[in-house]
Amino acid sequence: MTKRTRVIAATAAGAMMALAASAAMAGEVVIGFAIAQSGWMDAYDGPPLIGARMAIDDFNATGGILGNRIRAVVSDTKTDAVQGAKAATEVLAKGAKFMVVSCDYDMGAPAATIANDRKMVAISFCASDAKMGVQGIGPYAFTMNTPGQVEGAVAAAYSWRRGWRKAYALLDASIEYNKSVCHGFLEYWKKLGGEVVGVDTFMQEDPSIASQITRYKQAAAAKGEPDVMALCSYVPGAVSAIRQVRGAGIEAAIVSGDAMDGTYWAEGVPDLSNHYAVTFGSIYGDDPRPEVNQFFARYRKAHGEPDTSFPLNGYSVVQAFKIAAERAGSLDNTKVLAELNKFDKQPLLWGATTFVPDMHIDMFHPMTVIQIQNGKGSFAARIALDDPPALQLIFPEFTADLYE
Amino acid sequence: MSGFLQHVVDAVALGSLYALTALGIGLIFGVMRLINFAHGDFIMVGAFSLVVPSSAATSTLLIGAWPAPLLVAGVCAVVIALALATERLAFRPVRRADPAVLLITSFAVSFFLQHAVIAIHGGRPKSANIWPNLMEPIVIAGVRMPQLQLITIVVTLGLLAALALFLKRTDIGVAMRAASEDFQTARLLGIRANYVIATAFAISGLLAAVVSLLYVAQTSVLSFQMGVPLVLFAFVATVVGGMGSLAGAVLGGFVVGVGSVFFQVVLPAAWRSNRDVWVYALVLLILLFRPAGLIKTKASEEKA
Numbered sequence: 001m002t003k004r005t006r007v008i009a010a011t012a013a014g015a016m017m018a019l020a021a022s023a024a025m026a027g028e029v030v031i032g033f034a035i036a037q038s039g040w041m042d043a044y045d046g047p048p049l050i051g052a053r054m055a056i057d058d059f060n061a062t063g064g065i066l067g068n069r070i071r072a073v074v075s076d077t078k079t080d081a082v083q084g085a086k087a088a089t090e091v092l093a094k095g096a097k098f099m100v101v102s103c104d105y106d107m108g109a110p111a112a113t114i115a116n117d118r119k120m121v122a123i124s125f126c127a128s129d130a131k132m133g134v135q136g137i138g139p140y141a142f143t144m145n146t147p148g149q150v151e152g153a154v155a156a157a158y159s160w161r162r163g164w165r166k167a168y169a170l171l172d173a174s175i176e177y178n179k180s181v182c183h184g185f186l187e188y189w190k191k192l193g194g195e196v197v198g199v200d201t202f203m204q205e206d207p208s209i210a211s212q213i214t215r216y217k218q219a220a221a222a223k224g225e226p227d228v229m230a231l232c233s234y235v236p237g238a239v240s241a242i243r244q245v246r247g248a249g250i251e252a253a254i255v256s257g258d259a260m261d262g263t264y265w266a267e268g269v270p271d272l273s274n275h276y277a278v279t280f281g282s283i284y285g286d287d288p289r290p291e292v293n294q295f296f297a298r299y300r301k302a303h304g305e306p307d308t309s310f311p312l313n314g315y316s317v318v319q320a321f322k323i324a325a326e327r328a329g330s331l332d333n334t335k336v337l338a339e340l341n342k343f344d345k346q347p348l349l350w351g352a353t354t355f356v357p358d359m360h361i362d363m364f365h366p367m368t369v370i371q372i373q374n375g376k377g378s379f380a381a382r383i384a385l386d387d388p389p390a391l392q393l394i395f396p397e398f399t400a401d402l403y404e
Numbered sequence: 405m406s407g408f409l410q411h412v413v414d415a416v417a418l419g420s421l422y423a424l425t426a427l428g429i430g431l432i433f434g435v436m437r438l439i440n441f442a443h444g445d446f447i448m449v450g451a452f453s454l455v456v457p458s459s460a461a462t463s464t465l466l467i468g469a470w471p472a473p474l475l476v477a478g479v480c481a482v483v484i485a486l487a488l489a490t491e492r493l494a495f496r497p498v499r500r501a502d503p504a505v506l507l508i509t510s511f512a513v514s515f516f517l518q519h520a521v522i523a524i525h526g527g528r529p530k531s532a533n534i535w536p537n538l539m540e541p542i543v544i545a546g547v548r549m550p551q552l553q554l555i556t557i558v559v560t561l562g563l564l565a566a567l568a569l570f571l572k573r574t575d576i577g578v579a580m581r582a583a584s585e586d587f588q589t590a591r592l593l594g595i596r597a598n599y600v601i602a603t604a605f606a607i608s609g610l611l612a613a614v615v616s617l618l619y620v621a622q623t624s625v626l627s628f629q630m631g632v633p634l635v636l637f638a639f640v641a642t643v644v645g646g647m648g649s650l651a652g653a654v655l656g657g658f659v660v661g662v663g664s665v666f667f668q669v670v671l672p673a674a675w676r677s678n679r680d681v682w683v684y685a686l687v688l689l690i691l692l693f694r695p696a697g698l699i700k701t702k703a704s705e706e707k708a
Contacts, residue, residue: 210665
């Protein structure tokens with residue numbers, strides 16, 4: 001190509017991109033999803049994306065947001081941080097007005113940062129880290145979840161409610177989320193006056209936790225059999241641990257965070273009983289909220305059996321955009337942000353949600369405890385804490401004299 | 405006292421698993437000077453062969469549902485076939501190339517196998533329940549031993565003995581030892597390279613299949629990345645034990661396994677999550693005093 005041709009071609013390309021970026025056709029609002037559709041993160045981003053699409057269909061049937069039809073554009077982050085940033089720029093190039101990012105702080109941060117830099121609201125499907133918000137990304141970032149510490153605290157509250165008084169904590173020290181769940185559990189447990197029989201750690205990829213089981217048995221012999229074990233881990237390491245724990249004859253109840261939602265992982269522990277996970281809702285048709293049961297009945301018909309309750313969060317993200325924009329009377333991000341910051345127990349599908357200008361993660365959100373008995377899941381309890389863990393615990397750098 | 409014995413059993417069982425994996429790597433290194441990083445993925449494919457290929461979140465047993473002897477034979481057949489295919493298609497064409505090329509090839513095979521499994525089974529880890537009754541403990545002299553731990557130790561010792569006999573008493577075994585020591589001279593003496601290397605891969609595949617069965621029976625985990633930590637520790641074990649020495653690979657495996665359990669037991673709670681740092685520190689210490697590994701071989705001496 002001659003230089004002149006190249007310049008013309010570049011200008012034309014630039015003009016087309018500018019056109020594409022600015023319109024979104026009139027009467028349309030584009031939500032950009034920079035999330036994982038491949039790699040291991042797909043397991044956590046896929047179901048919420050389905051939930052989000054269901055919300056988009058619902059709202060488009062009644063006029064969309066402020067009369068604008070909602071359109072989703074999705075770009076695959078491939079469970080990679082660098083690709084995550086590229087995914088964000090791609091959805092921006094396709095005209096995204098609002099952004100949705102991955103269900104994990106480390107995976108979602110690059111895309112959320114890009115959105116925040118452009119003063120665009122970015123909401124994570126379900127990152128349980130308070131850093132996915134004002135303090136870690138910037139004023140335009142939110143997450144549709146509670147901190148891991150709150151999940152742990154709810155697990156402790158549930159255990160106390162059941163009359164259990166001796167606890168053992170087994171922490172999978174490989175990621176921060178696990179540590180936050182165990183820290184939250186232990187802090188709340190001690191606040192309630194529960195006894196900690198012992199604590200131990202393992203790593204996600206350990207082929208054997210025989211030593212940890214030996215230590216458990218020694219602690220049980222010395223201080224009494226624990227009623228409950230807080231297992232702060234995620235699939236598949238947690239499944240391996242549960243199999244070995246139950247195989248060793250340890251019958252204590254096991255409590256976990258939202259990473260252990262569902263029963264799809266329970267093949268490896270046949271007839272599992274007394275397992276409890278703190279999550280967002282029951283997928284088994286027995287949630288006390290009829291709208292949740294209806295939602296999953298619809299989900300089941302269209303997409304097969306849900307694995308986890310995470311689609312509720314995906315639905316709620318789109319709901320949040322709609323409600324905030326309608327209150328603001330505008331699609332302008334700054335005005336939408338102002339309305340989001342005023343959410344006070346705002347009813348959303350995943351539950352009543354509260355955001356304030358300096359906390360974009362809901363500390364007070366009611367959480368659902370799901371139980372597994374004989375390999376079958378069902379609703380156990382719904383708990384909202386009015387004394388969630390202190391901010392000092394939520395923002396890391398708080399270490400452990402919980403472990404002595 | 406029974407507490408201490410308990411820890412010893414735990415340590416030996418974990419060491420056995422690492423020793424078997426290290427042996428698989430050591431065998432290939434011996435005949436080809438190739439560190440087969442795809443060995444972990446042989447283990448992984450063996451594990452996934454237990455279930456029906458499907459991208460569903462839950463798994464249905466395929467080979468895993470067969471009676472025990474057929475199950476074992478089935479998984480062994482799959483992994484040995486994979487190992488032989490890998491040798492023929494991926495490693496043979498680059499056999500005379502630079503060691504760096506061989507290494508990159510093994511990474512490429514590993515990458516390929518992991519992504520093939522993701523394409524077929526999806527990226528989400530699954531669970532497969534085989535032989536659950538092996539998790540039940542038996543108690544001997546106050547020591548609680550899950551039957552699986554006992555079986556792991558016994559199978560490892562059995563395989564080691566069988567392999568030792570094979571290498572000492574059979575023609576092909578002796579040929580393999582000769583090739584390990586000096587490949588060129590062995591070929592000059594009439595030993596067929598292809599045959600020896602293929603046999604090494606086949607045995608390596610068998611070892612990988614056994615590890616995969618023990619691992620899945622213990623943890624029930626099927627994950628496309630499950631082979632990576634095993635092969636990493638096994639590689640460290642072969643280095644510690646002495647590269648090129650099969651006895652060294654086994655010894656290295658036990659050092660790493662026993663060290664891992666030792667630190668898990670002994671470290672105070674706050675430090676326990678950094679257990680692997682201590683294990684690697686131990687490895688560094690050993691290498692400081694024995695840079696060629698615990699068991700020196702002619703191969704490593706020549707290089708020095």
